[in-house]
Amino acid sequence: MIPDYLTFMRFQDRKIIPFFFLIVFLLLGLFWKNVGYEFVAHDAAFISGILAIVLFHFTYELRAYWAYKCVVKNIDFSWFAEKKLWRYETILAHPAIASLLAGLVFWLMAKACFLFSPPGDALAVLCLVSPLFLYSVFRLLRTSYIKQLASTSVEKVKYKHLYRYLAFYLFLSVCLSLLTIAPLKHHPEFNLAGGFFSAPLMVAMLVLCAIVLVVNLVFVRLSRRYIFLGRLFLQEIDFYFSAALPTLAQREMPFWLRMALLVVVEAVWIMLVSMLLALVGGQIAFEVYFLLCWLPCLAYSYLHIYALWHSDFLMACDMYLRWGEINKQSSLW
Numbered sequence: 001m002i003p004d005y006l007t008f009m010r011f012q013d014r015k016i017i018p019f020f021f022l023i024v025f026l027l028l029g030l031f032w033k034n035v036g037y038e039f040v041a042h043d044a045a046f047i048s049g050i051l052a053i054v055l056f057h058f059t060y061e062l063r064a065y066w067a068y069k070c071v072v073k074n075i076d077f078s079w080f081a082e083k084k085l086w087r088y089e090t091i092l093a094h095p096a097i098a099s100l101l102a103g104l105v106f107w108l109m110a111k112a113c114f115l116f117s118p119p120g121d122a123l124a125v126l127c128l129v130s131p132l133f134l135y136s137v138f139r140l141l142r143t144s145y146i147k148q149l150a151s152t153s154v155e156k157v158k159y160k161h162l163y164r165y166l167a168f169y170l171f172l173s174v175c176l177s178l179l180t181i182a183p184l185k186h187h188p189e190f191n192l193a194g195g196f197f198s199a200p201l202m203v204a205m206l207v208l209c210a211i212v213l214v215v216n217l218v219f220v221r222l223s224r225r226y227i228f229l230g231r232l233f234l235q236e237i238d239f240y241f242s243a244a245l246p247t248l249a250q251r252e253m254p255f256w257l258r259m260a261l262l263v264v265v266e267a268v269w270i271m272l273v274s275m276l277l278a279l280v281g282g283q284i285a286f287e288v289y290f291l292l293c294w295l296p297c298l299a300y301s302y303l304h305i306y307a308l309w310h311s312d313f314l315m316a317c318d319m320y321l322r323w324g325e326i327n328k329q330s331s332l333w
Helices: 005-034 041-060 062-072 095-116 119-149 162-186 199-219 225-233 255-280 286-293 295-332
Strands: none
Touching: 005 041, 005 119, 005 162, 041 062, 041 095, 041 119, 041 162, 062 119, 062 225, 095 119, 162 199, 162 286, 162 295, 199 255, 199 286, 199 295, 225 295, 255 286, 255 295, 286 295
16 A cells, blocks of 8 residues: 555655754754854855755755656545645745745844854754755645646757756755855965965865765765656656767766776875966965866766766656556556
8 A cells, every 4th residue: 555645754854864964964064064163143144055065955946756656646636625826836936046035044043043042052953943944845845846747748858968957956066065164265274365376275275075976975975866857747858868978977987986996086186286376476366266176086087977877867757668568458457
C-alpha cells in the first residue's frame, strides 16, 4: 500500500529539517569565523544573501523532483484533489521571486536580531530561527509546485545542454562563496596593501581555495538522477542533454591523485597570478583576486560535477525508458 501525501511528508520532513539546520549552521558558522567572531549590523545584507541563495538551491529543483513522484505514483496525491491555485501563486512561488522575498525577510530578521539582542546572542537567534523559516517557505513552495504540475505544459526543451545547466549552478555557488568569504579582506593575512607577491598572502589564499573547493564538492555528492528523471517527464530536457562525457572529465586516475595534482597546479597558478599583479601594479578588490586565484579549482569543479551529473543523467534516461516499458506492459493487461 502506497503512503498518502501527508504521511510521506512527515517522513521526509524528519530528514529535511535537520539538513536545513546543518546547512545554516555550517554557512553562518563559516561567516561568523570570517568576520572575526563578531557580527555587526551591516553583516545583515551578507547573511540575507547567503540564506536566500540557499533557499533558491533547495527550491530550484523541487518541481522536477515532484514531477518524478507524481508520474511514478508511489505516493497517494488524493489530498490535492480539491486544491486550487490562487491568482498570483504561480508568480510568487517562482524560485527566484520566492528567494528574493525570503531574502528581504532574512534581512529584516537579521536587523532585528542586531537591534534587540546582544551581539553575542544575535548569531544564536539567527541559527535557530533561519532554518525554521527556510523550512516554512520550502513547505509552502512544495505544495504549490505539486498543484502546478496538474496544469504544466512545456512547449520546448528548457535546458538543451548539461554544460549550461552546470554553469548556472556554479554561478550560484561562486556567489555563495563570495558572500561567505567577503569579510576575510579585513584580516591581516589577506591584506592586499602589502603587495600581491607575498608568501603569507599566497599561502593563505591557497588554503582558502582548498577549503572553498572541499565545501563545494561535499554538497554535490547528492544524486540528481531523480531530478533529471523529473525533467525528462516534464520534457524540460531530452536525451541529447548530455550525449557524451568530455575527455577532460573522464576519471582515469584516483581521486587522491587528482587532488594532489590540483594542489600543485593551484599553488603554481596563485604564484603566477600574484607575480603578474605585482608587476602590473595597482590595486584590485579582494573578491577579484580570489576569483583569479580560484580559476583552477573552478575548472576542476566543473569537470568533476559534469562527470557526476552525466552519470546521474544516464541513470535517469535508463529509468525513463524502463518506466515507458512498464507502462506499455501495464496497458496490455
